[in-house]
Amino acid sequence: MLPKNRAPTHPGEILLxxxxxxxxxxxxxxxxxxxxxxxxxNTIVNKKRGITPETALLFAKIxxxxxxxxxHLQMKHDLWMAARRMTGS
Numbered sequence: 001m002l003p004k005n006r007a008p009t010h011p012g013e014i015l016l017x018x019x020x021x022x023x024x025x026x027x028x029x030x031x032x033x034x035x036x037x038x039x040x041x042n043t044i045v046n047k048k049r050g051i052t053p054e055t056a057l058l059f060a061k062i063x064x065x066x067x068x069x070x071x072h073l074q075m076k077h078d079l080w081m082a083a084r085r086m087t088g089s
Contacts, residue, residue, distance in 0.1 A: 007081065008073070008077050008080050011077065012047045014073055019059075033062060034058045040055075050074050050077070050078065051070045051074040053067065053071065056071045056074075
């Protein structure tokens with residue numbers, strides 16, 4: 001069920017608060033481990049970019065989660081945003 005009064009938490013916030021900070025990992029070190037530009041990680045953390053299936057696969061491997069975990073977070077956020085746009089709220 002989608003929240004009605006607030007947007008679901010963006011995957012970038014989950015990445016920062018639940019994975020990077022507890023592991024004391026910087027965005028730069030994550031980018032280096034994944035072979036990605038730091039800008040890609042930074043735009044996800046800053047909620048300016050979503051999680052792609054490719055990114056979900058990479059995050060799943062490094063954080064020992066599943067790609068579905070990351071895609072589900074993104075899907076919930078995307079659906080909420082689409083519903084808001086369609087209703088003009």
